[in-house]
Amino acid sequence: MNSDNSALRNDVRRLADLLGETLARQEGDELLNLVESVRLSVREGKPDEALSNLSVERTVSLVRAFSTYFNLANVAEQVDRVKVLSKQQHAGGTWISQAVTNIEKSLANNEFTIEELRKWLSNFSVRPVFTAHPTEAARRSVLSKLTTISELLDQPENSIRNSRLAEAVDLLWQTDELRLGQPEPLDEAV
Numbered sequence: 001m002n003s004d005n006s007a008l009r010n011d012v013r014r015l016a017d018l019l020g021e022t023l024a025r026q027e028g029d030e031l032l033n034l035v036e037s038v039r040l041s042v043r044e045g046k047p048d049e050a051l052s053n054l055s056v057e058r059t060v061s062l063v064r065a066f067s068t069y070f071n072l073a074n075v076a077e078q079v080d081r082v083k084v085l086s087k088q089q090h091a092g093g094t095w096i097s098q099a100v101t102n103i104e105k106s107l108a109n110n111e112f113t114i115e116e117l118r119k120w121l122s123n124f125s126v127r128p129v130f131t132a133h134p135t136e137a138a139r140r141s142v143l144s145k146l147t148t149i150s151e152l153l154d155q156p157e158n159s160i161r162n163s164r165l166a167e168a169v170d171l172l173w174q175t176d177e178l179r180l181g182q183p184e185p186l187d188e189a190v
Contacts, residue, residue, distance in 0.1 A: 007083070011076040011153055014162075018169040019069055026173060027061060034058065035065050068173060075146050079153045138177070145172040 023032045034050070041050040054062065088098055106112060138146075145168060152165045 005080070008076060008080040011080065012073050014165070015072040015076055015149070015169065016069060018166050019065070019072060019173070021166070022170050022173045023065060026170070031058075031061050031065065034062055038062060038066075064177065067177065071142075071146060071172070072149065072169070075150045076153060079150050083154075139175070141175050142172070142177055145175055 020032055020035075023035065034054075038047065038050040041047050085095075088095065093101075103117065107114065107117070149165065149168045149172070152161055152168060155161050
């Protein structure tokens with residue numbers, strides 16, 4: 001039941017590359033190398049090696065770099081999800097009809113048996129969760145830049161779009177995620 005996520009992977013890779021270029025340009029190769037070192041050490045199951053002896057300043061920069069990466073990856077995923085749903089709707093299918101089609105294909109390809117499907121479905125449950133408030137707080141300035149990035153990802157790829165995307169990632173990195181002082185009335189205005 002694998003779907004083709006190559007467009008999403010390409011967008012995430014492109015945004016990660018742009019973030020890497022931004023980090024190198026604005027913070028220096030030292031931070032970029034630290035990010036890569038931590039990423040690889042976590043992948044190898046040895047995060048302590050890269051994280052020990054970091055200064056508070058380096059730790060803050062590292063956390064911010066990963067936070068920015070995950071924000072960018074989330075935006076790419078949201079854009080991809082909208083594209084997939086739009087494509088399904090345009091084709092006249094719904095997610096449920098696509099799921100049934102995928103299950104039929106998987107059964108035909110012997111990826112699982114009808115008994116395994118029955119067992120899985122007998123344990124399946126849906127439990128909606130409703131919240132009265134957002135679960136993630138973000139500054140309006142950060143959200144605005146992420147919105148710009150999502151709009152750019154939705155455009156056809158070309159050199160102008162890529163240049164604007166790089167600029168938007170630069171601006172996102174330059175934007176403080178946390179407000180340290182009291183907001184001014186103008187900051188609160190729509």
